[in-house]
Amino acid sequence: MRHGFVAFGVVFALSAGIQAQSNTTSLKAQFFPEYNSSRVQISYGPFTAPSSTDNNGMQDFVVRNVAKPCSSCLITFIEAGLQYPNGTYANSNTGMWLHHTVLFNENQTDTVCPTNPSRFFASGNERTPINICVNGTQKAGYFLNETDQIAILVELMNETVEPRDAVVTITFEYIPTVPSGFNLAAPVWLDIGNCTNSDMPAQANTTFEYSSAPWTSDITGQILDTAGHIHDGGTYIEVLQNNKMICNCSAAYGQTPGYIETTPMNMSMMNMNMGMDMVHISSITSCFNDGTLKKGDTLGVTAHYNTSEYAPMMDNDGSLSPIMGISLLYVAIGGNSSTTPSASSTTSGSPSSTTVGASHTATNAASRLSGAEITGLGAVLGLWILFGV
Numbered sequence: 001m002r003h004g005f006v007a008f009g010v011v012f013a014l015s016a017g018i019q020a021q022s023n024t025t026s027l028k029a030q031f032f033p034e035y036n037s038s039r040v041q042i043s044y045g046p047f048t049a050p051s052s053t054d055n056n057g058m059q060d061f062v063v064r065n066v067a068k069p070c071s072s073c074l075i076t077f078i079e080a081g082l083q084y085p086n087g088t089y090a091n092s093n094t095g096m097w098l099h100h101t102v103l104f105n106e107n108q109t110d111t112v113c114p115t116n117p118s119r120f121f122a123s124g125n126e127r128t129p130i131n132i133c134v135n136g137t138q139k140a141g142y143f144l145n146e147t148d149q150i151a152i153l154v155e156l157m158n159e160t161v162e163p164r165d166a167v168v169t170i171t172f173e174y175i176p177t178v179p180s181g182f183n184l185a186a187p188v189w190l191d192i193g194n195c196t197n198s199d200m201p202a203q204a205n206t207t208f209e210y211s212s213a214p215w216t217s218d219i220t221g222q223i224l225d226t227a228g229h230i231h232d233g234g235t236y237i238e239v240l241q242n243n244k245m246i247c248n249c250s251a252a253y254g255q256t257p258g259y260i261e262t263t264p265m266n267m268s269m270m271n272m273n274m275g276m277d278m279v280h281i282s283s284i285t286s287c288f289n290d291g292t293l294k295k296g297d298t299l300g301v302t303a304h305y306n307t308s309e310y311a312p313m314m315d316n317d318g319s320l321s322p323i324m325g326i327s328l329l330y331v332a333i334g335g336n337s338s339t340t341p342s343a344s345s346t347t348s349g350s351p352s353s354t355t356v357g358a359s360h361t362a363t364n365a366a367s368r369l370s371g372a373e374i375t376g377l378g379a380v381l382g383l384w385i386l387f388g389v
């Protein structure tokens, strides 16, 4: 709880330079075995989290062109985890947080914020599984083209005085082709920071809320999975379609030992829960099959906080860490839908009739991400900024 986002450093590795290593482990596929699906866990890293005395123990890493689970394939499920290099579970009870991880598709443009590369997966420490295919009941997945390159942003937070290493694991389930009848899923990132920074100021010992600007959809399709992300102090985040709530993602705290900090706290930094174990957000509910999104509809989020009920995170200097309010939706576009059959279909491996975010061009994002002139990079979740000429 004494940590935050102030002036976090960013370690930026060009694809030609240092690369995080990755190892891939095969797991048992759970959905669509009849389509020769696979499930793999890729570990990225190790990343070194700095001492808690530096930048509140926060460090951002952005690594470009990292290992992909598959090429020209449909990703049906994604879930993040955090481990120590020896393979054991890492969480706040041992002082290590997966503060954030985001996967970008460098060759696709973000559905909502077209100056960003496509943000197709994100996780906070709550580690919500992204179940695009709804346990195999929806024929849909995120399409990764053979030429697409992905980048990973990792933001670790360390609560110990000495730097430690951790490995980010991402479990992917995928179908190695794009079978006929399957939909491509477009990721839709809604953010109380709109298309700028995801960080917003917190308030102590009170209730407060923030709303995003409404985004006007330029896509039509079924909403498959709606996931939410808020920080400690948050109670729920509402997702609104045409100003009507379609999903209420609720936070639960301290459900498993990993999310309960029993380590001694610096009492002078605490303004509440004095003498109690600190509980952190351990899960946030998702919604599935939220209906149809139509071109012209608006989508937005309102994030609700009650910092009287749950302690917010704090930086080392005792100030409140920024908070967030994000929802990531996956919308089935193109191809045949299991519930809205249409005449169009895609042939294996080349979904020629549909592309994710087809109305956008990836050129801008690709050009912003390429080139030897890049001298530095500041990346936050809502915004990917390149500095230099």
Ligand SMILES: *[C@@H]1O[C@H](CO)[C@@H](O)[C@H](O)[C@H]1NC(C)=O
Binding pocket: 034, 035, 036
């Ligand atoms: C699955 O793999 C087997 C063996 O390679 C192949 O014969 C079969 O056609 C594949 N099925 C599909 C749906 O691609």
Ligand SMILES: *[C@@H]1O[C@H](CO)[C@@H](O)[C@H](O)[C@H]1NC(C)=O
Binding pocket: 021, 022, 023, 043, 044, 045, 046, 085, 167
């Ligand atoms: C990959 O495996 C090697 C050998 O076991 C290990 O040294 C390395 O740390 C692993 N890397 C990751 C990211 O798990």
Ligand SMILES: *[C@@H]1O[C@H](CO)[C@@H](O)[C@H](O)[C@H]1NC(C)=O
Binding pocket: 084, 085, 086, 087, 088
């Ligand atoms: C694994 O590494 C963590 C962090 O360094 C350490 O605390 C833990 O004791 C190790 N566990 C085993 C089984 O070696």
Ligand SMILES: *[C@@H]1O[C@H](CO)[C@@H](O)[C@H](O)[C@H]1NC(C)=O
Binding pocket: 131, 134, 135, 288
């Ligand atoms: C998927 O299946 C798992 C395991 O049975 C279950 O816990 C989970 O709630 C299911 N999720 C959905 C979206 O149906």
Ligand SMILES: *[C@@H]1O[C@H](CO)[C@@H](O)[C@H](O)[C@H]1NC(C)=O
Binding pocket: 048, 049, 050, 051, 052, 053, 057, 095, 096, 157, 158, 159, 160, 161, 162, 163, 164, 165, 166
């Ligand atoms: C976190 O800080 C602790 C103590 O300040 C230190 O022992 C640990 O190595 C650090 N971990 C990381 C990942 O920086």
Ligand SMILES: *[C@@H]1O[C@H](CO)[C@@H](O)[C@H](O)[C@H]1NC(C)=O
Binding pocket: 205, 271, 272, 308
């Ligand atoms: C929080 O606010 C309530 C009423 O506004 C007040 O009674 C209480 O003392 C405050 N608690 C802290 C820890 O500041």
Ligand SMILES: *[C@@H]1O[C@H](CO)[C@@H](O)[C@H](O)[C@H]1NC(C)=O
Binding pocket: 192, 193, 194, 196, 211, 212, 213, 214
């Ligand atoms: C996002 O847009 C909404 C509505 O226009 C506005 O109220 C809010 O202040 C904006 N937030 C930021 C961080 O710009």
Ligand SMILES: *[C@@H]1O[C@H](CO)[C@@H](O)[C@H](O)[C@H]1NC(C)=O
Binding pocket: 235, 236, 238, 245, 248, 249, 250, 251
């Ligand atoms: C959303 O869920 C929370 C509980 O997590 C509840 O307090 C709130 O009233 C719900 N909001 C709506 C609009 O139903």
Ligand SMILES: *[C@@H]1O[C@H](CO)[C@@H](O)[C@H](O)[C@H]1NC(C)=O
Binding pocket: 207, 306, 308, 309
């Ligand atoms: C916020 O939490 C406090 C303490 O648990 C509770 O008394 C209050 O009713 C909550 N406020 C809202 C708006 O839910």
Ligand SMILES: *[C@@H]1O[C@H](CO)[C@@H](O)[C@H](O)[C@H]1NC(C)=O
Binding pocket: 266, 267, 268, 269, 316, 317, 318
């Ligand atoms: C506790 O926090 C205060 C305020 O940030 C700081 O001055 C003090 O050194 C800290 N004490 C310990 C033991 O870390």
Ligand SMILES: *[C@@H]1O[C@H](CO)[C@@H](O)[C@H](O)[C@H]1NC(C)=O
Binding pocket: 145, 146, 147, 351, 352, 354, 355, 356
């Ligand atoms: C995949 O990449 C190839 C080669 O760059 C391109 O021709 C094709 O249109 C792409 N497919 C989609 C669906 O974007």
Ligand SMILES: *[C@@H]1O[C@H](CO)[C@@H](O)[C@H](O)[C@H]1NC(C)=O
Binding pocket: 106, 107, 147, 148, 149, 365, 366, 367, 369, 370
């Ligand atoms: C994909 O993006 C990377 C990074 O911007 C770029 O180097 C590569 O040329 C792009 N590939 C295609 C096929 O556009």
Ligand SMILES: [Cu+2]
Binding pocket: 099, 100, 124, 229, 230, 231, 323, 324
């Ligand atoms: Cu966050």
